[in-house]
Amino acid sequence: MxxxxxxxxxxxxxxxxxxxxxxxxxxxxxxxxxxxxxxxxxxxxxxxxxxxxxxxxxxxxxxxxxxxxxxxxRRANVALAADLGVTHARLAVTDLGGEILADRNADLSIDRGPESTLGWVLDTFRELLAVSGHTLHDVCGAGIGLPGPVDHESGQAINPPVMPGWDRFPVRDWMSARIGVPVLVDNDVNIMALGEHWAMRPGVDHLMFVKVGTGIGCGIIAGGQLHRGDRGAAGDIGHIRVPTMDQMQCRCGNIGCLEAVAGGGALAARLRDLGLETADTRDVVRLVKEGNTKAVHLVRQSGREIGGVLASVVSFFNPAAVVIGGDLAEAGDHLLAGVREMVYGRSLPLATQRLSIRASELGDRAGVIGAAVTVIEHFLAPEVVDQIIAV
Amino acid sequence: MxxxxxxxxxxxxxxxxxxxxxxxxxxxxxxxxxxxxxxxxxxxxxxxxxxxxxxxxxxxxxxxxxxxxxxxxRRANVALAADLGVTHARLAVTDLGGEILADRNADLSIDRGPESTLGWVLDTFRELLAVSGHTLHDVCGAGIGLPGPVDHESGQAINPPVMPGWDRFPVRDWMSARIGVPVLVDNDVNIMALGEHWAMRPGVDHLMFVKVGTGIGCGIIAGGQLHRGDRGAAGDIGHIRVPTMDQMQCRCGNIGCLEAVAGGGALAARLRDLGLETADTRDVVRLVKEGNTKAVHLVRQSGREIGGVLASVVSFFNPAAVVIGGDLAEAGDHLLAGVREMVYGRSLPLATQRLSIRASELGDRAGVIGAAVTVIEHFLAPEVVDQIIAV
Missing domain, CATH: 1.10.10.10 (Winged helix-like DNA-binding domain superfamily/Winged helix DNA-binding domain)
Structure with a gap:
């Protein structure tokens, strides 16, 4: 120096x-x-x-x-990115412009536990690097999204309700000890919001990315930056209480949570009660695509329930864009129609004057691109570059 | 140059x-x-x-x-600050450290219209300058808070429901043409949030200032900055719909707004129905201070209604502090108790882990100090100082 x-x-x-x-x-x-x-x-x-x-x-x-x-x-280095869901994973190698150079989609149960899951992630990262013609030497960092609350500072999942064995497992440290580059861990909805904002709406300062799958969560961009809140809990709208007749028990232990009323798991259960074969959110989406009227009706009603909560949040936050993603968003316009009906009907006129409510343009790539973006922005931060150059 | x-x-x-x-x-x-x-x-x-x-x-x-x-x-210049309410005004001259050098409280009906109101503000500014031993030559700018939606860019009130004659009146230009310094106009709740954050909680990155008076509104600090949202409408929680039996008509034209159920005006009306002499929020506060059990019960219930809405917003935004201010907050701990009961009971554990819910420490000075802060921060912004110095 x-x-x-x-x-x-x-x-x-x-x-x-x-x-x-x-x-x-x-x-x-x-x-x-x-x-x-x-x-x-x-x-x-x-x-x-x-x-x-x-x-x-x-x-x-x-x-x-x-x-x-x-x-x-942008070809100086590559980033590793993993978007881990409850039953599914998407991994990629990208350049420093966020372009995907190689990727892999796979069914993967997160309840295999952290070591088995992350071991598979590590093996797949190595394969994808080889496919894209790179080595670990080219990697500037790895970004990992997890389907539950994450302490971003320490890189651990904290009390995740659907990830048995992951509570306080040192995801960041485990991974970084094995690949020798910085590892950043975040909540899946946060990385989706980052991905959508960075790739599709860089000019939008205030954006909400609402993921509707088995659970329901929201990633928030405020003033162009990810808003995590005081304890990293911001955006957890799935457990906001909604006024409803059926007092559904939520997996969090409370009654009447949005997720227990309008999440994919709740819809699948209700369709089972009606005698249909629905194990999970994807079965609900399949039924909707087949034109099953009961499923269509339920998904639209789910959109209304979610829209009722979003109407309050939009009045409070006044975003320019609400982006709807997640598995249930794959069911087409029915979910979106219900959301729009409630938000445009209930939020304040000034708050919806220029509000766009749309489906995610990145679709199921939002998370993996967001995980790469986290790494790229960290690596290219001026103070980090100064350190690299000075050494 | x-x-x-x-x-x-x-x-x-x-x-x-x-x-x-x-x-x-x-x-x-x-x-x-x-x-x-x-x-x-x-x-x-x-x-x-x-x-x-x-x-x-x-x-x-x-x-x-x-x-x-x-x-x-900090004595290089002074700032002029005005916090205008519907029936009351507070004006001050401060130094560049936000310290009040001279101030004035007065009853003032905002429905006198803009020219008459602002003419009085101008006269009072001149008197306060004289009292503090300064002249217009020392003034670096004036900040004005208004009790309604404001377009901060153009410095106009936009469709304010309780300010007849003010819609799109050029407050900023009118005032700046007469005093020859920059004039900044903002919503009263925004300047209160700024004042409380700057003077009392500068280390708190995410803060909500909830004003409960005749109306109900919220100023938001996100990442240390005032969050106005896409159209300047952020924080308008008074018109969020609440689940309630009595379908009260709100002054905004809708049904079931939080403000129509829990605002000071609604409580005064309900106490009138019970045969008590209550014209406005201050009468409600007076009754509570006299120990009237009906008034105490209503104020506490109002706190619960407000807390029900804040519980959702806290789950979404995850602030470190919720500050309660406005006239009805003067009624002591009853309002706060109701708010706390609902927020701590309903928001997510992680979101309330370190959440402080307290009364404003600046009290009725929050607005006028915030108006001064707006001016000071604008005047001392590096690019503005560069211009002053270069001329």
Whole structure:
């Protein structure tokens, strides 16, 4: 480390300026940062050596002169991403632009417990790296989404109701000890919100991503940033009490939770009571796609129940977009129609003036892309880049 | 303007570093910003001339040597602040540290209309300046809180239900044309949240300030910043529908709004039906303070209704603090008890693990201090300071 690297804005800031397109040339970087020309050159050289930037093709060096313009090199490293659900997993290797280079979908029961599950994740990461032509040496980090409450700081699941054996298991430390790169762990709905925001709605400052599957949860983007709340519990709308006739017992132990009334598990149980063969949310979706009127009716009513809760939350939070995802969202427009009916009917006019309520555009890729984004944004944060470059 | 001032971090950044105590000396500023010693000295000189900083007393110049350490000068300018309610106003002159130098409380009907009301505000500002020994020349800006929805960008009230004649009146432009300084206009609950956060809970990142008066509203601090939402409508919890037997008509035109069930106006009306003389919220508070059991019962029930809505919002937002203010909060602990009963009983354990639910510590000064804070933070923003210094 030299004092020159440590004083004032470092290479990380220059990289983020080049990455977001505020500047391309040495002269523009000098103007924007107030750093001297020699300091800018020194940092540019460090970023070039690390291959985090490349000379811009239209300003490539010629006749021995150094390049004057530069581009962020999204192929400098890769990110590992895993979106683990209760019965299903999606894994991917992406570049630093969040583009999927190789991926894998698999049925996987999270109740196999942490070591068995994460061992499989590790093996699959290695296979996907090989498929995409990379090695662990290229990896800048791994992002993992879990279907339950996560303490993001320590990288552990905390009292997850549907993940036997996972309570306080050190997911982050276990994984990072084995692959030797930073590992970030978050709740599945948070990473879905991040993925959708980053890839599809980067200009939307206030967004809610509502996942409707067996359970119901919400990821919140406030002021362009993921809002986790004081204890990381923000967005847990599945256990908000709804006014309902049938006092359904929820898996959390309470009565009348939104999830116990309108979640995929509740709908499957109600259809079973009506004599239909429905084990889980996917069976409900299958019935809806087959045109079963009882299933269609229930899914629309579920949309209304969810919409009733979202109407209150929209009045409170005033987002620009509500994105609906998760397995039950695959049932087509019936769920969305019920949600819209209630939110537009009940929320305040000013709060819904420009509100868009739509299905996730990333669909079942939202989580895995969000897990990659978590890693990429962490790796490219100016203070992290400064450390990498200074070493 | 010189190029030296414009290139790189300017005087505004140095001021904010000195203000928040990250650095005190020239050497520390050089180290922290990466600017050259001569550039730092040039900017320090400009801040000294503008009197925004002073030489630190323990490092005052002696024997002709220039000072080496500096302090932010909170007496460099004053802010004007007005918190206008439906029937009451509070105005103040503060220093740049938010300390009240002179203030005035007055009964004032907002339905006098904008020109008459703002004319009175203007006269009172002039009187308070004289009392505090200042002139308009010292004023860095004026902040005004209004009891209704405000478009913060344009500085107008938008469709305010209880402010006849104010719809789209250009409050900001009218006032700024007369006093020649920047004027910032915001919703009363937003400025209360800002005031409480800035003065009492600066370390709390996620906070809700709930005002319970004739109406009910909420100011939201998310990630340390005021959250206005997409259309500035965030926090409007007074018109969330609550499950209730009596389908009270709300002044907004809907049925079953929280405000129509639990607001001060609704309680006053219900006590009138019981034969008591109650014109408004203050009469309700008076009855509670006299120990009237009917009034005590109603206020506690109002706390439960509000708590029922807050329970959902707390599960969604996971704040560290819920602060209860407004006229009805003056009725003592009965309102708070009802709120706590429902929020702690119904919100998720993780969301209430560290949640503090308390009465506003600033009380009826929250609004006027928040209005001053709005102005101070705007005036001392680095880019604004750079402009002032460069001119």
């Amino acid at each position: 030299t004092n020159g690297i440590l004083n004032g804005p470092g290479a990380g800031l220059l990289l983020s300026i080049l990455r977001n397109g505020q500047a391309r040339t040495r002269a523009e970087l000098v103007q924007l940062t107030g750093l001297s020309r020699s300091t800018v050159s020194q940092r540019i050289d460090a970023l070039l050596i690390r291959r985090l930037i490349l000379p811009a093709e239209d300003a490539a060096p010629s006749g021995g002169r150094p390049a004057t313009a530069f581009l962020f090199n | 010189t190029n030296g001032i414009l290139n790189g971090p300017g005087a505004g950044l140095l001021l904010s570093i000195l203000r928040n105590g990250q650095a005190r000396t020239r050497a520390e500023l050089v180290q922290l910003t990466g600017l050259s010693r001569s550039t730092v000295s040039q900017r320090i000189d400009a801040l000294l001339i503008r009197r925004l900083i002073l030489p630190a007393e323990d490092a005052a110049p002696s024997g002709g040597r220039p000072a080496t350490a500096f302090l932010f000068n």
